[in-house]
Each structure stands twice: as structure tokens, then as C-alpha cells.
Amino acid sequence: MQRLTVLGTGVLGSQIIFQAAYFGKEVVAYDINDEALEKLPARWEYLKPLYIRDLPDATPEKLDAAVARIRATTDLGEALAQAELVIEAVPENLEIKRDTWRRVGELAPETAIFATNSSTLLPSDIAPASGHPERFLALHFANEVWKNNTGEVMGHAGTDPAAFEAVAQFADEIGMVPIRVLKEQPGYVLNSLLVPLLDAASGLLMGGVATPEDIDRTWRIGTGAPLGPFQIFDVIGMMTPYMLNKDSDKPGAREFAEYLKREYIDKGYLGKGSGRGFYTYE
Template identity: 80%
Template sequence: MQNLTVLGTGVLGSQIIFQAAYSGKTVVAYDLNDEILGALPARWEYLKPLYLRDLPDATPEKLDAAVARIRTSSDLADAVKDADIIIEAVPERLDIKQQTWEQVAALAPEKTIFCTNSSTLLPSDIAPFTGRPEKFLALHFANEVWAKNTGEVMGHAGTDPEVFEQVAQFAEEIGMVPIRIHKEQPGYVLNSLLVPFLNAASGLLVRGVATPEDIDRTWKIATGAPMGPFEIYDVVGMMTPYTLGKDSDDPEQREFAEYIKREYIDKGYLGKGSGRGFYSYE
């Protein structure tokens, strides 16, 4: 599968685009309008030094070649017309994902395999909207995909086993370590472990127990971990915990969502990629 289309060019979508292009794939980056897509060149310039820092084989020439393999489009029909595989990385809301796949189903070639990068939602809840449930499954990436390079592959009861293996192979071709998940699980493996950890940290914050800095410092000193929970929030970006938390049944998660909107999102502090979140990276 050489031709990839990525739907959504946010923090993780843009990383998937760049990583696939760096690995030799031809990539179309789709988003809703040209204004959003116009921000991508700055994103590539942000990612390049991170690749040079973290990947021994990265060179300026290879990174420029990756950018040359990326095409942008705000026309969905144009974006998917040649796709061998489509990875959807739109906001983490079931209704948005279902609507997106309904639109894609009417436009994509018959050959195309469909993948969602959802971090919490089940493929079986989206599959009926794809028009080809046997060719639909999840391929979930961790943030900073070039270095934290897991690719969680999770199908649903109707996923063709051959398609499942094709996606696992594709993940390997773009530098991921395929993690084959044998049963649907909300949060997959990574977020089943990570989300309760992050929720515990945000609960400590909104209850006034300790500051983000002291919570992070405690975790790193006591466990030897390289990052604390609020440093991880900065890598994930503020929009994901806000989107997940604002309608949560947990009042602490709703309070945390309101807090990060007021103190960070409304001020343009969207996390590490924007130069500032709980910490400054400018």
C-alpha cells in the first residue's frame, strides 16, 4: 500500500502524514479548508529537528524528500481518489467519525482500506458507517510517532483477517512496531494504561492537592520515568483532554476540561506543539 490519505492534520494527524512520507509513502493530507492546510509547512519545520535529534538515519535531505511526497487537499473526493489506505484522525467524537466515514464511503475506490486512529472509540461502533466493514479497523499511533513508534492494530468482529495483517504490515513499513490486539478494548493497550494515570493526575490538580510541577516531579523521582503526567498532557495537546472531558460523567474531568480551556486553550496555549502548555517550550 503506497498511497496513503490522512483525514485530519492536527497534532497526531500531521505526525502520521510526515512519518509515512519519511518512510517513502506518497501521502495526501486532507483537512476542511485551505487555511488549516496552510499551517502544515510550519509543522514540517517543527518536526524536522526532532527527527534529526531522535533518529540516527535522519538527514536534511531525507526530510526534504519526505515533504516533497506530501500533497494537500481540502476536496475530499480529490484526497481519496487514489488511496490504497485511509487513516482518519479527526476529533475524538463518535458522531464526527461516523459522519466522516459516511462521506468517505461514497467517494473512495473499492480497493481502499479504512483505518481510524481513534484512541478510545471501538471500531465496531464506526464500522456500519463505512460501507465496507470488512475493510475497516483501527490503527492507533502514540504521540511523537517517529520515536514512540507503536502501531496498535485492532479490528472488530467483521474485519477480514487478511486486511488486519495488511494493516499490520503497513504499520511496519512506516516504521511502527505493530501491536496486534486480539479483542476490542476501549483505549486499546496504551490508553487503557495511560488514561487512568492522566485522570488521576488531573484529579489531584483540580482538588488542589498539588501543582502540575510537583505532581510531575513526584512521579519522575519516585519511578525514574522520563516524563510526568502534565508533561505528557503537553505532548498530547490540550484539545484532546478538553474534548474527552467536557461531557464526561466524572465531575472532576469536566472541571479539568473547563480549567484547561480557561487557562490554556483560550490563551492559545495548546501544548508542546504550540510552544506552550503546562510548561513553556518557546
């Protein structure tokens, strides 16, 4: 599959777009308004030095060629016209995703394969909205996709095995390590391991047990991990944990979401990509 359309140009969406283009795919970036698309050139300039830092084969010429393979539009029909694969990276809200896929199902080519990048929702909860559940599955990327390069491929009971393998092959072609998730699992493999850590960290913070810095320091020293949980929050960005927690029934989750909004999101501190989250970045 050579022609990719990515729906949503936020932190993960923009990374997926750039990663696919870097590995030679023709990519259409879709978002709902021009304001979102106008931020993309600055995003590419932000990503370029990170690729040079982390990937031995990255050169300015290769990175410029990647940007040249990206086209942006707010016209959904135009975005989907030639798509062989559609990857959705819109906010982590079931109704938003279902509504997006209803429109995609009406406009996309009959042969296009559909993949959600949802971190927590199951493909079977979203697939019927697309009108083509047999061509629907999940392809989940970790943040900083060029470096943390797992591509978790997860279908549902009605996913065509050929579509599953086509997406696994696509993941391999864009520099991912395909992780074949053999049955539906909320959170896939990665987030099934990661979310309990982040929940525990937010509980310690909201309970006044320790500061983010000391919680992170404890985790790094005690386990040898390169990042603590609040450093991970900064990499993920504040909007994802906010969306996941604001309507949650888990004890303390809504309080943590309100804290993130009040102390960080409302002040423009959206995480590492914005230059500030729990920590400050150059």
C-alpha cells in the same frame, strides 16, 4: 500499500503524514479548510529537527524528500481518488467520525482499507458508517510517532483478517512496531494504561492537592519515568483531553475540561507543539 490518505492534519494527523512520507509513502493530507492546510509547511519545519535529533539515519535531504511526497487538499473526492489506505485523525467525537466515514465510504476506491486513529472509540462503533465494515479497523499511534513508535492494530468482529494483517504490515513499513490487539478494548493497550494515570493527575490538580510541577516531579522520581502526567498532557496537546472530558460523566472530568479551556485553550496554550501548555517550550 503505497498510497495513503490522512484525514485531519492536527497534531497526530500531521505526524502520521510526515512519518509515512519519510518512509517513502505517497501521502495526501486532507483537511476541511485552507487555513488548516496553510499551517502544514511550518509543521514540517517543526518536525525536521526532531527527526534529526531522534533518528540516527535522518538527514536534511531525506526530510526534504519526505515533504516532496506530501500533497494537501480540501477536496475529499480528490484526496481519496487513489487511496489504498485511509487513516482518519479527526476530533475524538463519535458523530464527527461517523459523518466523516459516511462520506469516505461513498467516495473511496472499493479496494481501500479504512483505519481510524481514535484513542478511545471502538472500531465497531464507527465501522458501519463507512458502508464497508469488513475493511474497517483501528491503527492507533502514540504522540511523537517517530520516537514513541507503537502502532496498535485493532479490528472488530467483522474485520477481514487480510485487512488486519495488511495494516500491521503497513505499520511496520513506516517504522512502527505493530502491536496486534487481539480483541476490542477501549483505549487499546497504551491508553488503557495511560488514561488512569492522567485522570488521577487531573484529580489531584483540581482537588488542590499539588501543583502540576510537583505531581510530575513525584511521578518521575518515584517511578523513573522520563515524563510526568502534565508533561504528557503537553505532548498530547490540550484539545484531546478537553474533547474527552467536556461531556464525560466521570467525577471532576467536566470541571477539568472547563479549566483547560479557560486557562490554556482560550489563551492559545495548546501544548508542546504551540510552545506552551502546562510548561513553556522553545
